[in-house]
Amino acid sequence: MAISAAIGTPLEACLAQAVSANPALKDAATVIAAVARSAVEISERIGRGALSGDLAAAGEHNSDGDVQKALDVIAHESVTAALRAAPVAEVASEEAEEVMRLNPDAPLAVAIDPLDGSSNIGVNMAVGMIFGIRPSIKDPANPLASFTTPGSAQIAAGFVTYGPATALILTLGDGTQSYVLDRAEGQFRLTSPAMSVPASAKEFAINASNARHWDAPVKAYIEDCQRGTEGPRDKDYNMRWLASLVADIQRVLTRGGVFLYPGDARKNYARGRLRLLYEVAPVAMLVEQAGGAATDGQTRILDLVATGIHERAPLVCGSTEEVSCVAAYYGGGKPDAGRSPLFGQRGLMRS
Numbered sequence: 001m002a003i004s005a006a007i008g009t010p011l012e013a014c015l016a017q018a019v020s021a022n023p024a025l026k027d028a029a030t031v032i033a034a035v036a037r038s039a040v041e042i043s044e045r046i047g048r049g050a051l052s053g054d055l056a057a058a059g060e061h062n063s064d065g066d067v068q069k070a071l072d073v074i075a076h077e078s079v080t081a082a083l084r085a086a087p088v089a090e091v092a093s094e095e096a097e098e099v100m101r102l103n104p105d106a107p108l109a110v111a112i113d114p115l116d117g118s119s120n121i122g123v124n125m126a127v128g129m130i131f132g133i134r135p136s137i138k139d140p141a142n143p144l145a146s147f148t149t150p151g152s153a154q155i156a157a158g159f160v161t162y163g164p165a166t167a168l169i170l171t172l173g174d175g176t177q178s179y180v181l182d183r184a185e186g187q188f189r190l191t192s193p194a195m196s197v198p199a200s201a202k203e204f205a206i207n208a209s210n211a212r213h214w215d216a217p218v219k220a221y222i223e224d225c226q227r228g229t230e231g232p233r234d235k236d237y238n239m240r241w242l243a244s245l246v247a248d249i250q251r252v253l254t255r256g257g258v259f260l261y262p263g264d265a266r267k268n269y270a271r272g273r274l275r276l277l278y279e280v281a282p283v284a285m286l287v288e289q290a291g292g293a294a295t296d297g298q299t300r301i302l303d304l305v306a307t308g309i310h311e312r313a314p315l316v317c318g319s320t321e322e323v324s325c326v327a328a329y330y331g332g333g334k335p336d337a338g339r340s341p342l343f344g345q346r347g348l349m350r351s
């Protein structure tokens with residue numbers, strides 16, 4: 001959907017334009033409109049903060065072992081109700097153990113993180129919602145069939161950030177657009193028809209509290225960033241970590257940088273923390289469509305195929321120069337002069 005609409009055009013009009021250019025997008029556009037309606041509802045709820053009740057109240061554990069907060073459940077119920085009224089056959093939600101079957105004859109399947117950045121609920125920080133839309137593959141014996149295709153099979157992907165403004169970042173496979181919720185009217189309006197990730201940047205995002213658990217390539221890359229102009233990267237970096245994937249990625253999409261949630265040595269973290277179907281793959285599509293790159297260190301994210309609904313995948317994405325650099329560290333490329341002693345010690349970058 002290369003959008004030629006003017007800034008301020010309502011989402012519905014932009015979707016209509018995309019459908020008239022490519023009628024095959026009609027069902028995906030209906031799904032996006034439904035997700036957007038749910039986002040407006042959730043945004044209002046979040047905007048009232050504690051006046052909406054205790055949105056951070058702890059409930060059950062979800063299938064990934066995280067404690068579900070009240071807002072996780074509210075968002076899951078809101079978005080799945082919206083998807084029930086859309087052409088969606090299956091939903092893979094973070095908050096449901098198994099694939100949910102909605103309208104069996106419908107053409108699409110949706111993977112969704114109804115509420116991303118849960119640790120920020122209750123402290124007035126940005127949270128969001130992430131989704132990826134794929135063709136539904138009809139296999140009565142295997143409910144996961146629609147989701148066991150590579151991320152490149154996604155027809156569309158997007159996320160919503162409930163921040164100071166509520167933003168929708170969207171791709172229908174031809175560029176990445178941003179929209180902002182016009183609160184007075186309860187509808188999203190176009191704010192950027194073509195987001196573009198700068199190829200080079202000086203900002204990294206990683207949960208540095210896990211440094212001692214990282215593997216050698218990540219340790220070496222971050223150490224080299226921290227060495228700034230005194231190290232092989234020859235530039236001074238800044239670090240940002242919002243603990244909310246959507247907000248961190250919106251920053252990377254807007255002004256560049258690199259986001260890393262690698263695998264590490266903690267129990268159950270060999271493949272990191274983020275889930276492939278409803279976090280990593282949609283984000284990878286959005287970043288690639290904005291001219292950036294996304295890898296798990298070895299493999300392009302959009303080539304990965306999930307084998308389970310809540311499967312995790314390491315994510316390194318953003319400005320192409322930084323992502324290539326991390327991939328080179330993983331690949332054992334040639335050492336640079338003055339590079340991190342860690343690589344020298346472990347011989348990782350030796351040819």
Ligand SMILES: O=P(O)(O)OC[C@H]1O[C@](O)(COP(=O)(O)O)[C@@H](O)[C@@H]1O
Pocket residue numbers: 066094113115116117118119207243244245246273274
């Ligand atoms: O707690 P950590 O290690 O900082 O992890 C933060 C990451 O976890 C997440 O909150 C995971 O998403 P959920 O809140 O949907 O489980 C990401 O948004 C964020 O990038």
Ligand SMILES: [Mg+2]
Pocket residue numbers: 113115116117245279
């Ligand atoms: Mg999440």
Ligand SMILES: [Mg+2]
Pocket residue numbers: 072094113114115116117118
């Ligand atoms: Mg979540």
